[in-house]
């Protein structure tokens with residue numbers, strides 16, 4: 040077996056998939072050929088590096104909201120829960136839309152915050168912290184979430200109203216539209232829950248919608264003034 | 267996987283019964299595995315995120331077919347490979363008029379910069395491989411699959427898989443030593 044034949048078989052030699060006879064022939068050649076031995080070491084080192092790469096790489100973005108929205112949108116047509124639950128499932132489309140819109144508004148808001156961070160004075164942020172104190176993911180269990188949500192929402196909307204003139208019309212338009220979408224999704228889920236109090240999924244969806252709205256309002260109330 | 271096998275079983279059962287919260291926990295514990303595989307097989311960051319989403323939507327739809335014979339991550343890995351390969355087949359059909367051959371596909375987009383030098387060089391080099399050589403290298407050398415299993419999923423002959431692996435390793439050694 041010449042060098043060319045050996046090099047062609049090195050991968051299988053390293054992977055242990057050659058027949059015993061071929062394996063013996065290659066091994067014999069390697070004993071007497073430094074250049075093929077070097078090639079063999081290279082294949083082994085590369086395979087080891089491949090195997091040592093991390094098995095997990097987290098995505099740069101949280102992909103779950105998009106996945107959940109697609110799953111919920113898809114479940115509407117499956118109808119595997121029967122006609123009685125079909126109606127509220129239909130409303131989940133609104134939540135999916137709200138979630139998608141929120142991604143947009145969140146990135147707009149984040150961009151604004153980052154872009155204007157330098158120009159932000161301490162006073163423009165005063166009053167932001169503590170506006171919605173106690174509103175965290177953990178505290179928003181549905182039992183207590185409604186009260187917390189409604190109080191926080193009132194405070195935040197008032198704070199936002201007081202500084203409407205300092206925000207750009209484009210920002211206000213996006214905010215108003217998102218508030219409207221989430222309010223509508225919340226209203227529909229609340230009424231679905233009233234019709235179907237034992238429903239297992241609606242409470243956590245509602246809490247998610249509450250949290251999203253509070254989060255958005257909190258960001259909006261903390262936005263630096265324009266100019 | 268951060269969950270142990272019993273936790274995983276009960277999460278899978280709850281998710282199979284329609285509990286999206288349990289499915290989200292399964293997602294959280296496995297998304298890194300799925301995303302890494304999508305990223306390496308596609309060689310494209312944006313596409314990898316789309317594919318990762320597709321995988322979990324498909325997983326939810328097909329969850330009833332998971333019988334617990336393997337670990338959930340193993341089942342999900344096979345599903346991921348199928349999703350990535352079928353997306354590529356669909357895309358190639360759509361782009362048939364501009365994609366003349368395997369090797370003429372545009373080289374990959376950027377890979378994430380979060381890892382140290384040597385590993386990153388290898389990731390970049392993998393992303394620059396022709397698609398089929400890249401798929402076989404990732405499945406064989408990174409995932410540890412055997413040629414027979416790769417052949418089964420890709421529809422290639424075992425001998426063709428071996429040829430792609432040989433080519434991938436040769437190209438990678440050239441790129442990495444230059």
Ligand SMILES: [Zn+2]
Pocket residue numbers: 041042043045068072074075076
């Ligand atoms: Zn030789």
